[in-house]
Amino acid sequence: TVLASLESGVLRLTLNRPEKLNSFNEEMHLALRAQLTRAHEEDAIRAVLLTGAGRGFCAGQDLGDRDPRKGGPAPDLGATLERFYNPTLRLIRTLEKPVICAVNGVAAGAGANIALACDIVLAAKSAKFIQAFAKIGLIPDAGGSWSLTRILGEPRAKALAMTAEPLPAERAADWGLIWKAVDDADLLAEATALATSLAAGPTLGLGLTKRLIQSAAGNSLDEQLDMERDLQRLAGRSADYAEGVTAFLEKRPARFTGK
Ligand code: LHQ
Structure with a gap:
């Protein structure tokens, strides 16, 4: 089915x-x-x-x-x-x-x-x-x-x-x-x-983006700013962030792994 x-x-x-x-x-x-x-x-x-x-x-x-x-x-x-x-x-x-x-x-x-x-x-x-x-x-x-x-x-x-x-x-x-x-x-x-x-994208970051946006309507601005801070901290530690910036600096497409 x-x-x-x-x-x-x-x-x-x-x-x-x-x-x-x-x-x-x-x-x-x-x-x-x-x-x-x-x-x-x-x-x-x-x-x-x-x-x-x-x-x-x-x-x-x-x-x-x-x-x-x-x-x-x-x-x-x-x-x-x-x-x-x-x-x-x-x-x-x-x-x-x-x-x-x-x-x-x-x-x-x-x-x-x-x-x-x-x-x-x-x-x-x-x-x-x-x-x-x-x-x-x-x-x-x-x-x-x-x-x-x-x-x-x-x-x-x-x-x-x-x-x-x-x-x-x-x-x-x-x-x-x-x-x-x-x-x-x-x-x-x-x-x-x-x-x-x-x-093929930075799926760890996309997953965090989903969580963040789904939380917005139930949060105050202060709560949402705190959440952005916490999730950006996580995204900033990802291999995909390092790869994304490296690819940008090397003027080539990024190869994201979702990690
Ligand atoms: C169907 C159905 C159908 C069985 C078409 N069931 N056969 C949650 C908790 C617990 C229980 C109750 O519900 C819920 C949530 C709900 O989803 S409640 C709402 C249930 N759905 C509906 O009320 C929609 C019923 N269907 C329709 O109104 C029409 O079929 C629509 C408008 C979707 C499409 O119309 P048509 O394009 O004209 O197609 P059709 O009506 O000719 O349907 C084609 C076939 O599919 C037909 O079978 P048949 O053997 O005559 O060719 C329909 O009986 C069958 N079918 N929906 N929900």
Whole structure:
């Protein structure tokens, strides 16, 4: 349910249930989690690229998994979030390596919000982001209430979440919700080139940059200045910093190792 390949330091993960628009069942959750855990553990992985197989990126939870017409007690969706979605969200946000998302088609419900948790999001121009929850009586989850509000502010976050109106990729880019909307035919090549170039970059520093920027909204300026001081101290001791300055002085491209 998740295709994985490692090339030039980039772990490419492809959600692969195309006949269900890559909606999440338990198996796909566990497969994605195993790959993200591997990305945390393996030094050879220096960036992650997440995308979807077929015409969609991910339609959120597989709604066929629980059919209310069959009766039985109401499900505990909080437990589903705690067991399946929240660990994945945390793995993406705490991975101190760039996570690129190539949104190849519709991203709905938790599928949209997993994309928005990634560090750099590219989307095909034909892709749409849909906070589909309101259509079935649910609330935005998988971090969506947090990311939408922080990125867009309350007015747009509330309207997207309450109307479930599809947000086309180009407007998402105009609003600053994602990095770029690109022609459909170019998406995978462009996202792969970006991920490959980041994976060949000073990934220790990039990981610290991710931690720093993710902390900013919850910190005061003083706290953030202290954190910049501490993390710059670490970055300044890295082999990549020495190599970067040496390469600059020698007027040649740097050869970073992520150390
Ligand atoms: C699907 C799905 C799907 C199953 C398309 N499930 N089959 C967390 C905690 C626990 C539980 C609840 O949820 C959550 C978080 C959530 O993510 S809640 C939100 C769940 N997602 C949705 O409500 C989106 C449902 N899907 C749609 O609204 C549409 O499929 C979209 C707008 C995504 C795409 O529309 P179309 O391009 O017109 O495609 P389609 O609807 O024809 O879908 C293609 C096939 O994929 C179709 O199957 P079929 O056998 O008829 O060809 C769909 O049934 C299936 N599919 N989404 N979530």
